[in-house]
Amino acid sequence: xxxxxxxxxxxxxxxxxxxxxxxxxxxxxxxxxxxxxxxxxxxxxxxxxxxxxxxxxxxxxxxxxxxxxxxxxxxxxxxxxxxxxxxxxxxxxxxxxxxxxxxxxxxxxxxxxxxxxxxxxxxxxxx
Amino acid sequence: xxxxxxxxxxxxxxxxxxxxxxxxxxxxxxxxxxxxxxxxxxxxxxxxxxxxxxxxxxxxxxxxxxxxxxxxxxxxxxxxxxxxxxxxxxxxxxxxxxxxxxxxxxxxxxxxxxxxxxxxxxxxxxx
Amino acid sequence: xxxxxxxxxxxxxxxxxxxxxxxxxxxxxxxxxxxxxxxxxxxxxxxxxxxxxxxxxxxxxxxxxxxxxxxxxxxxxxxxxxxxxxxxxxxxxxxxxxxxxxxxxxxxxxxxxxxxxxxxxxxxxxx
Numbered sequence: 001x002x003x004x005x006x007x008x009x010x011x012x013x014x015x016x017x018x019x020x021x022x023x024x025x026x027x028x029x030x031x032x033x034x035x036x037x038x039x040x041x042x043x044x045x046x047x048x049x050x051x052x053x054x055x056x057x058x059x060x061x062x063x064x065x066x067x068x069x070x071x072x073x074x075x076x077x078x079x080x081x082x083x084x085x086x087x088x089x090x091x092x093x094x095x096x097x098x099x100x101x102x103x104x105x106x107x108x109x110x111x112x113x114x115x116x117x118x119x120x121x122x123x124x125x126x127x
Numbered sequence: 128x129x130x131x132x133x134x135x136x137x138x139x140x141x142x143x144x145x146x147x148x149x150x151x152x153x154x155x156x157x158x159x160x161x162x163x164x165x166x167x168x169x170x171x172x173x174x175x176x177x178x179x180x181x182x183x184x185x186x187x188x189x190x191x192x193x194x195x196x197x198x199x200x201x202x203x204x205x206x207x208x209x210x211x212x213x214x215x216x217x218x219x220x221x222x223x224x225x226x227x228x229x230x231x232x233x234x235x236x237x238x239x240x241x242x243x244x245x246x247x248x249x250x251x252x253x254x
Numbered sequence: 255x256x257x258x259x260x261x262x263x264x265x266x267x268x269x270x271x272x273x274x275x276x277x278x279x280x281x282x283x284x285x286x287x288x289x290x291x292x293x294x295x296x297x298x299x300x301x302x303x304x305x306x307x308x309x310x311x312x313x314x315x316x317x318x319x320x321x322x323x324x325x326x327x328x329x330x331x332x333x334x335x336x337x338x339x340x341x342x343x344x345x346x347x348x349x350x351x352x353x354x355x356x357x358x359x360x361x362x363x364x365x366x367x368x369x370x371x372x373x374x375x376x377x378x379x380x381x
Contacts, residue, residue, distance in 0.1 A: 002380035005319050009373040012312045016369065019308065033351040034297040043161040053311055054146065057180055058139045060315050061187050065132050097160040119136040126129035170288040181273065184307055185266045188314050192259050224287040246263040253256035
């Protein structure tokens, strides 16, 4: 499970890095806290970061439980696809919100596979 | 703990389903990314989804630790109340924000019981 | 790991308490759901709560994995710094958004140490 842990932590590190970019965009585009609106480019950074937050809440437990009940190796591989997909998503979104689609699919798909796979693996052992 | 895992994963699946409904509402009510405001019905979907995100961050670790330190059976049962409560919350909120109260209580209560119970169980073993 | 669990659950309890304060601010400043804008003081509560959510998504798994692969005692200690830092952050933010900096640093720093430390510890065992 160490490999599963490494990939989970890489995904979290990527997300912290996105958070740093949001903080820099806040300064650059002059959006003062508590506001989160007022400049299109800040909003793109902000939303791309929060969309990653939305998915991480599923990704982390699904990764861990898929690793536990199905296969740690497959969990790690699917997790790496997520990490790469999120990079494409974030920078695609910032460049043009319409360009976020490919990265979105590339990061949503492994999350759904991890989630459904973990559910199948845990249910098989529970019942 | 397999049963605890199954209920956690069901709650995550429900949340992904809510996310799909938010995506459909974005198209239906014409709210273009990165905007998250501009149409009352989109905002209800969006906020109901994010409120579920807010609770899941507590629910998942509290479920797991309650299952570990108190009782996996009770964790699973309380978790199912949460899953049902969230369904009532989401569709209540979308119909009328004032109608979100019952579902909110029904999903907040098991989270608080899991959280306080897990804290009691872990503290009893730690000290 | 019981002590790590206790500190994780304390951080989650603090976050639920912040959520209660957001709910009270919603009533006090007359911001009706699904709106999350319209009164500066409500927005400060709301954003301070959500910023805590942003960090908890990293904090909880990083704490657990740091405890597993590095040291449960250090994990618990760093976790307590986070809990205290978040208190300073929340009440600083509500008083004046410019005053959120110290509490922010005090709660971000332990998260980064837990994250990088856990990554180092897990990677050392994986490779």
